Amino acid sequence: FIGDYHAPKELLKDKIILVTGAGDGIGRTAAKTFAAHGATVILLGRTTPKLEKVYDEIEAAGGPQPAIFPMDLNEARIEAFEHFAEAVDQEFGRLDGLLHNAGLLGQRTPIASYHFDTWQQVMQVNVNAAFGLTKVLLPLLEKSDAGSVVFTGSGVGLKGRAYWGAYSVSKFATEGLMQVLADELDGVSNIRVNSVNPGATRTNMRAAAYPAENPASVTTPEEIMPTYLYLMGDDSRGVSGRQFNAQQ
Ligand code: NDP
Numbered sequence: 107f108i109g110d111y112h113a114p115k116e117l118l119k120d121k122i123i124l125v126t127g128a129g130d131g132i133g134r135t136a137a138k139t140f141a142a143h144g145a146t147v148i149l150l151g152r153t154t155p156k157l158e159k160v161y162d163e164i165e166a167a168g169g170p171q172p173a174i175f176p177m178d179l180n181e182a183r184i185e186a187f188e189h190f191a192e193a194v195d196q197e198f199g200r201l202d203g204l205l206h207n208a209g210l211l212g213q214r215t216p217i218a219s220y221h222f223d224t225w226q227q228v229m230q231v232n233v234n235a236a237f238g239l240t241k242v243l244l245p246l247l248e249k250s251d252a253g254s255v256v257f258t259g260s261g262v263g264l265k266g267r268a269y270w271g272a273y274s275v276s277k278f279a280t281e282g283l284m285q286v287l288a289d290e291l292d293g294v295s296n297i298r299v300n301s302v303n304p305g306a307t308r309t310n311m312r313a314a315a316y317p318a319e320n321p322a323s324v325t326t327p328e329e330i331m332p333t334y335l336y337l338m339g340d341d342s343r344g345v346s347g348r349q350f351n352a353q354q
Pocket residue numbers: 126127128129130131132133150151152153156177178179180181206207208209210231258259260261303304305306307308309310311312
């Protein structure tokens with residue numbers, strides 16, 4: 107457990123880090139936290155005004171100027187990912203960190219009544235888009251001296267739970283993708299690949315999943331950042347193929 111990791115202020119100085127789903131929730135806080143530790147962050151998400159707000163907050167806090175890339179991961183196909191990778195290559199020439207954070211909850215309903223279309227959307231955003239982005243960005247991550255890929259898992263992606271449907275299955279698949287990629291890169295690349303389970307965290311998604319819960323009783327995104335910083339920074343060099351819990 108490294109949730110009590112203490113990150114030096116300059117931990118991510120000069121690093122280029124992509125955060126998906128950077129406009130809200132955990133992704134928004136991760137982008138701001140990485141910037142506060144010196145990183146130039148690329149903010150990818152589907153709602154441009156939200157990304158612009160995060161951009162402004164980072165600038166106002168004196169962080170390195172971020173980049174914004176609007177993309178709907180449910181609509182995007184491989185051409186859009188390739189176009190994005192070219193843009194990152196032209197602007198930065200490499201990528202040091204990739205946080206797959208964007209996620210869709212979908213329905214909370216039994217498999218027997220789960221909508222086929224919703225199932226496909228959840229798998230598209232949570233798994234297929236993460237695969238596509240990773241695939242096109244690997245050459246840019248290779249150009250970093252120590253690239254870090256971080257996938258976002260969930261407790262229901264480690265043990266199945268009734269009514270969590272595609273979300274649960276997508277998070278199992280996310281762990282699988284992390285493990286397969288980590289194994290492929292082991293010994294032949296400086297890129298490390300891990301996953302983080304945020305644990306219950308105060309966001310819109312959590313509120314949607316647990317409407318009766320008092321949000322004030324739930325851990326904030328800020329409180330789970332030590333694990334994210336550890337995984338993006340050089341202190342986790344050489345650590346790969348592992349699943350981390352951001353909360354005890
Ligand atoms: P939020 O719903 O608060 O944020 C999700 C982010 O993903 C938003 O920025 C959202 O954009 C973005 N997103 C959703 N769909 C798309 C899409 N089609 N294209 C691009 N971006 C998209 O969720 P959290 O911050 O809580 O979740 C972040 C990650 O953590 C997810 O992977 C989630 O599964 C995981 N997680 C969260 C837990 C929690 O308790 N909060 C617990 C376990 C795991 P927009 O705002 O524009 O809709």
